[in-house]
Amino acid sequence: MARTLSLRMRIGLAIVLAMLVVLGGRLFHIQGLDPAGHAQDAVSNRLHTVELPAARGNILDSQNRLMASSADHYDIVADPRLIGEYTVADEALGLQRPVTIEQTAQELATILDREYSEVLEALTAEEIHYSVIARSVTPEVHQQVMALRAPGVYSEPVSERTYPAGSVAGSVVGFVGSDGPLEGIERAQDEALTGEPGERIYEVGADGVRIPTATYEETPAQDGQDVRLTIDQDLQWFAQEAIAAKANEYNAQWGNATVVDLREGSEGEILTMADSETVDPADPAATDELFRRPLALTQSFEPGSTGKSVTFAAALEEGVVSPEDQFTVPFRLTVDGETFRNARSHADYQMTAAGIYARSYNTGTILIGNQLDDQTRYDYLRKVGYDAPIDIGLGIDGESYVRPPEEWDRRQPMTTQFGQGYEGTVMHNVQLYQMLATDGVKHPLRIVDATIDPDGTEHPVASEPEQVFSPETSEEMLKLMEGVVEYGSAQGAQIEGYRVGGKTGTAEAASQTGGFDGYTINFVGVAPLDDPQFLVSVTVHRPAGQFGDWDLTDTFNDIMTHTLTSYDAAPSEEESEAYDGFVGERQDYPW
Amino acid sequence: MSVLPAEELRTADRTEGQGSQRGRAKAQPALQALPTVRRRQRGLIAGVLLLLLSALGAVLAVNIHVANSQYQVVQLTNQHRDLVHQNQALAQQVQFLESPQSLSNSAVTVGMVMPATAGTFDLHSREIVSSAEEASNSQVPSNFVGAPGYSQPETAAADVAEQAEAAPSGVLGAGALHTLTETPAGENGAGSQETVTRAGSALNGGTIPAPDVTE
Numbered sequence: 001m002a003r004t005l006s007l008r009m010r011i012g013l014a015i016v017l018a019m020l021v022v023l024g025g026r027l028f029h030i031q032g033l034d035p036a037g038h039a040q041d042a043v044s045n046r047l048h049t050v051e052l053p054a055a056r057g058n059i060l061d062s063q064n065r066l067m068a069s070s071a072d073h074y075d076i077v078a079d080p081r082l083i084g085e086y087t088v089a090d091e092a093l094g095l096q097r098p099v100t101i102e103q104t105a106q107e108l109a110t111i112l113d114r115e116y117s118e119v120l121e122a123l124t125a126e127e128i129h130y131s132v133i134a135r136s137v138t139p140e141v142h143q144q145v146m147a148l149r150a151p152g153v154y155s156e157p158v159s160e161r162t163y164p165a166g167s168v169a170g171s172v173v174g175f176v177g178s179d180g181p182l183e184g185i186e187r188a189q190d191e192a193l194t195g196e197p198g199e200r201i202y203e204v205g206a207d208g209v210r211i212p213t214a215t216y217e218e219t220p221a222q223d224g225q226d227v228r229l230t231i232d233q234d235l236q237w238f239a240q241e242a243i244a245a246k247a248n249e250y251n252a253q254w255g256n257a258t259v260v261d262l263r264e265g266s267e268g269e270i271l272t273m274a275d276s277e278t279v280d281p282a283d284p285a286a287t288d289e290l291f292r293r294p295l296a297l298t299q300s301f302e303p304g305s306t307g308k309s310v311t312f313a314a315a316l317e318e319g320v321v322s323p324e325d326q327f328t329v330p331f332r333l334t335v336d337g338e339t340f341r342n343a344r345s346h347a348d349y350q351m352t353a354a355g356i357y358a359r360s361y362n363t364g365t366i367l368i369g370n371q372l373d374d375q376t377r378y379d380y381l382r383k384v385g386y387d388a389p390i391d392i393g394l395g396i397d398g399e400s401y402v403r404p405p406e407e408w409d410r411r412q413p414m415t416t417q418f419g420q421g422y423e424g425t426v427m428h429n430v431q432l433y434q435m436l437a438t439d440g441v442k443h444p445l446r447i448v449d450a451t452i453d454p455d456g457t458e459h460p461v462a463s464e465p466e467q468v469f470s471p472e473t474s475e476e477m478l479k480l481m482e483g484v485v486e487y488g489s490a491q492g493a494q495i496e497g498y499r500v501g502g503k504t505g506t507a508e509a510a511s512q513t514g515g516f517d518g519y520t521i522n523f524v525g526v527a528p529l530d531d532p533q534f535l536v537s538v539t540v541h542r543p544a545g546q547f548g549d550w551d552l553t554d555t556f557n558d559i560m561t562h563t564l565t566s567y568d569a570a571p572s573e574e575e576s577e578a579y580d581g582f583v584g585e586r587q588d589y590p591w
Numbered sequence: 592m593s594v595l596p597a598e599e600l601r602t603a604d605r606t607e608g609q610g611s612q613r614g615r616a617k618a619q620p621a622l623q624a625l626p627t628v629r630r631r632q633r634g635l636i637a638g639v640l641l642l643l644l645s646a647l648g649a650v651l652a653v654n655i656h657v658a659n660s661q662y663q664v665v666q667l668t669n670q671h672r673d674l675v676h677q678n679q680a681l682a683q684q685v686q687f688l689e690s691p692q693s694l695s696n697s698a699v700t701v702g703m704v705m706p707a708t709a710g711t712f713d714l715h716s717r718e719i720v721s722s723a724e725e726a727s728n729s730q731v732p733s734n735f736v737g738a739p740g741y742s743q744p745e746t747a748a749a750d751v752a753e754q755a756e757a758a759p760s761g762v763l764g765a766g767a768l769h770t771l772t773e774t775p776a777g778e779n780g781a782g783s784q785e786t787v788t789r790a791g792s793a794l795n796g797g798t799i800p801a802p803d804v805t806e
Binding site for chain 1: 736739
């Protein structure tokens with residue numbers, strides 16, 4: 001009995017063992033050798049890869065206030081292959097209730113505020129496994145969508161830009177479209193702002209929950225750098241209000257107010273680049289195309305009398321004139337058969353060079369400028385930055401054109417002396433006065449202060465200063481500019497307690513159809529003159545009304561006063577150093 | 592399976608051994624020593640089994656714990672994400688309210704006007720450099736620059752307000768929301784001290800309330 005049992009048992013055991021070997025072999029075949037790739041398929045089916053988006057860097061103003069930031073938003077996407085009828089537990093009925101595709105589409109359409117037909121189309125598209133239902137929805141909306149638990153409906157985290165300051169410096173900050181950055185710093189500094197996206201790989205079970213002990217890999221995202229601008233948000237707002245009020249008063253096409261820092265160590269930093277109307281980066285389409293980019297770079301015009309400073313500075317630098325040299329200044333002057341006039345009729349005046357500058361007489365300027373040859377004056381125009389594009393770090397070239405002397409017509413040798421016959425942008429104009437105010441050293445204008453790594457390391461943007469005029473020329477020019485404000489064409493620019501200097505300019509605006517229609521008026525001023533700290537430029541294009549109706553000094557005065565008080569600039573201690581305008585005792589000759 | 596349990600096999604062996612002892616005592620003397628060995632083995636087997644069982648039990652317990660913790664981690668991660676979003680939405684609201692044009696609008700609503708020229712003294716010469724002027728009632732700041740637009744106003748603003756209403760006192764409390772939406776009347780000197788201490792006890796010195804894990 002025991003023998004037969006043992007024999008049977010042995011046979012049985014042998015069979016079981018044989019079967020186990022066969023099964024083991026098969027298991028090894030399938031799982032280990034995996035000739036049909038089933039095991040790999042199963043793993044890849046369970047593997048879920050999620051891209052970890054890198055946070056786009058913030059854009060900050062000079063005081064580290066946020067101008068552009070990113071918030072977590074979600075794209076709602078569908079995999080139409082997985083979309084189908086599904087059931088949800090209905091608490092009221094205590095049953096599993098079926099939900100059709102149409103019902104899912106209806107619910108999604110309500111939550112996402114989209115057309116039902118569009119949603120249904122996205123859900124039922126054939127032969128694709130990725131269709132976007134909605135882009136960039138808020139976390140709240142995303143939660144509602146996920147609460148539906150509809151199979152095949154996924155979400156992908158995306159970064160959405162927010163612009164807390166709205167249209168304050170909107171054209172500088174720029175904006176981002178659905179395909180990437182379109183304008184401003186967002187575009188120019190895109191490389192720094194964008195980081196490296198990371199990746200998370202893990203296995204999920206059939207119910208969509210992560211399998212705890214299975215594969216888990218994570219490559220963290222490298223966040224983008226922050227970009228700090230030289231813009232002062234509060235001052236920018238103030239200037240935008242001021243220039244908008246001015247453009248509105250004169251019913252002008254556009255206006256611009258720019259403030260530049262001249263303080264030691266931050267010379268050439270643009271504190272404000274305010275346009276009369278500015279784009280809100282959150283809704284660029286709402287603003288006229290003209291105002292979506294900074295006008296100070298996109299609009300070129302004849303500088304007019306502000307351009308006389310190049311002629312005077314060149315003459316002083318070359319030593320052909322000194323501020324107190326005397327000239328007989330007529331109302332009308334004919335040179336080489338071409339006649340030039342001043343703005344208003346007057347008798348012949350015995351004036352100093354300083355007086356000619358202060359009263360901005362064209363005829364007097366020609367008397368001074370003609371002491372230099374055409375080529376020298378042209379070279380100086382190029383030296384101060386005209387005839388070359390200007391880029392302040394926004395990736396936009398401000399254009400300027402000056403024809404070389406051999407291409408000049410009969411009037412241009414004279415007109416270029418008082419800022420006509422060539423074009424430049426507000427930035428060209430501002431750059432000229434910046435170098436005149438800072439000992440003749442050109443500090444390239446810039447708007448990006450530094451890029452900041454996520455760990456806080458700062459990379460300041462370097463600039464290369466260049467000596468253009470001698471410090472003596474610069475000093476004399478500031479005295480000439482003081483005369484303009486003290487007794488010349490811009491007496492409204494005076495600020496109590498501070499020595500202020502500046503220069504007015506008016507030029508005819510070239511029309512689209514050839515010839516001229518309208519004017520461009522501008523004023524550039526510097527204060528305090530004993531130690532120049534700030535430069536304010538105000539420009540208004542095509543104001544309504546007649547020549548002589550306009551005055552920009554009040555807007556300059558508002559912005560400069562606000563800047564001086566905001567930055568605690570000490571009042572001037574020295575007395576005015578302006579030269580007399582007329583020869584002799586009498587200084588109050590009629591205009 | 593057709594295999595007999597080990598215990599039965601052993602007893603069968605033993606009875607067989609005892610029966611043949613009388614007849615063939617000399618033929619199989621070595622069998623005498625076996626029962627003692629088996630008794631020792633029994634203890635060993637039981638010990639090993641117990642060890643195995645307890646190890647299995649321990650592994651099971653650890654596994655269950657890990658799995659449960661995983662779910663808890665997922666839950667806490669979701670809660671963390673929600674709080675981050677809530678924080679983001681609130682931060683955004685603060686940033687919008689901090690923008691110069693919003694501040695200007697708030698200032699106008701509480702009756703503030705633009706400052707007039709400030710007076711300056713020269714402390715060395717004891718002279719008045721420039722005299723101050725009185726601010727005029729008509730000097731209201733202009734309003735050319737539009738207020739910043741929320742990207743999605745109705746969802747972002749409304750939802751946070753609801754959340755904040757329900758939140759405990761402190762930074763997220765209804766009082767804080769009030770100061771955010773209703774411009775303070777300038778009497779925050781006395782009240783602020785109290786708010787700080789209250790927030791301190793509820794938030795353990797931090798600014799974000801501890802996550803609620805009871806759900």
